[in-house]
Structure formats: C-alpha cells, structure tokens
Amino acid sequence: MSAATDAAAALGIAHKVLRHGPAGSVAEAAAAQGVEVRDLVKSLVVRRASGDYLFVLVPGDRQISWPKLRALLGVNRLSMPDAATAKEVTGYERGTITPFGSLRPWPVVADERTSGRTINLGAGERGVGLQVDADEAVVSLGGTFADVTDEA
Template sequence: MSAALEAVEKAGLAHEVVRHGPAGSVAEAALKQDVEVHDVVKTLVVRRADDDFLFVLVPGGRSISWPKLRALLGVKRLSLPDAETAKAATGYERGTITPFGATTAWPVIADETVRGRTINLGAGERGVGLRVAADDAVTLLGGDFADISEPEAEIAEPEKDQ
C-alpha cells in the first residue's frame, strides 16, 4: 500500500481506490477511469523559494495561471522544480505526486473549479487513483480553494471503444 493510501485510510477520508493502469495523458486517464477530463485533478509541486514548496491541485483541461497564483501568494517568482527536486520535496515521482502521505505536508491550494465536486487524484503510485470529495480532501489537507487556473487549449478526447 502506498504512503498516500495509508494516509487516507488513517485519516478516515471517504474514498474509492481506482486502479486504471498506465495513461499517457489526462484525457486517457479520464477515459480509463470513466470520468470527465475535469474530474481528473493534477497535483503539481510549485517552488516558492529554496526548500519552500506547495501543492497546487488543477483539474484536467486547465493549467496554472501563474499571474493569479503569484498574486495570491504575494510573490514575484514561482517555478516548477525538476523531477529530482520534486521527488525530494514530496517522496513521490512525477506522475504519482499527491499531497496525501507526502514526506512533507506542504500547503495545498486547490483550484476553485473543483469545489463541491467528486474528483480523482493520484494515489502515490502509477496507474492508481483516489476518488474523493474535493471539499473533504482539501479540508483534511488544511488547504484552500482559490481561482488559480485558466482553460488549456482544446483537449482532444480519446474515442471510447464501441
């Protein structure tokens, strides 16, 4: 069991484990999980300063709005760390990062568009997700909701098998 699943179990957060296998994109992950693209929420690690990170939760089909996030945090500069730094900061490899069970409980900011919805987050291992109520998850993580994203360019949906 991954550290994320252990953390969710220990906290008593209502969840469903979704074993969907490898996915090459958010659209493919949504198809495999039988949800809409915006229900698959990416956990991004953002660096504020040396050894100062936060988790940003952004639904599929949207990306971080850097000007909005900088304004919210009151900083002039933010960046995405490289894969090695992200793993050192979280304990998870890219593609498996989740705030649950991370080696450090960094602050969490979830995009406002996930409020009130059921979402699918990573579960700390490839091909496995957690289906949770966004409000419950963000509350458990001590996080906040904010308007921090913008729509991505049109995302092509993979076709379902007939």
C-alpha cells in the same frame, strides 16, 4: 496500500482506489478511470522559495495561471521543480504525485472549480487513482480553494 491511501485513511477521508494501468495523458487516465477530464486533478508541486513548496490542485482541462497564483501567494516568482526535486520533496514521481502521504505536508491550494465535486488524484503509484470528495480532502489537508487556473 500506498502511503497516499494510508494517509487518506488516517485522515478519515472516504476514498476509492482506482487501479487502471498505464496512461499516456490526462485524457487517457480520465477515460480509464471513467471520469471527465476536469475531474482528474493534477497535483502540481510549485517552488515558492528555496526549500519551500506547495501543492496546486489543477483540473485536468486547465493549467496554472501564474499571475493568479503569484497574486494569491503574495510573491513575485514561482517555479516548477525538476522531476528529481519534486520526488525529493514529496516522495512521489511525477505522474503519481499527491498531497496525501507526501514526505512533508506542504500547503495545498486547490482550484476553486474542484469545490463541490468528486475528484480523482494521483495515488502515489503509476496506474492508480484516488477518488475523493474535493471539499473533504482539501479541508482535511488544511488547504484552501482559490481561482488559480486558466483554460488549457
């Protein structure tokens, strides 16, 4: 088990661990996990200010809308940390990042299109996915749903 699966279990979230091996893209990972690309959700780390981050959960077929996210958070500037910083603040390498079991419980904003769906997130290690009910997961993580993406 990983920190991510342990954290999901500790929160009492029903989940399924999907071991699928390496994938070179979101589309490959979705195919390997047997789900639609929109249900393979990217956990992106966004820097709000020095030492202040959040997770943004983005469907695989969409991308962050920076204007929408800035408006939601009431800030003028956001950025994506480099890979080393993302690992430092979450404990996970890019491509494996998940809000479950992160080194710190950063706030979670999930795109509203994930609500009511079963989604697959990273599970903290390469080639492994964590399938969860989006509503149950976001509520358990103290997160919120909002319109924060655009078509990719």
